Amino acid sequence: MGDKKSPTRPKRQSKPSSDDGYWDCSVCTFRNSAEAFKCMMCDVRKGTSTRRL
Template sequence: MGDKKSPTRPKRQAKQTADDGYWDCSVCTFKNTAEAFKCSICDVRKGTSTR
């Protein structure tokens, strides 16, 4: 079996954004303010999945 080591994988890091206080619409990708509960452009609710 020898001295083989398993390959090291880079650790996943939390997505850091310089745009704290904003969220991107999952439909039209508009950058909305954190206070907005729906997109200012297309009226999709915050956190709506596109699946």
């Protein structure tokens, strides 16, 4: 029996699609600074869904 090597796994990232310090607007996709509570381009609040009921 030879040495069993564990498969290499990529390192997990806490936020895979966004950089620290920024958030992407869910409506216009503009990248805003983390301090902004609403989008600088379209004035939509951070975390607002695009779904209409």
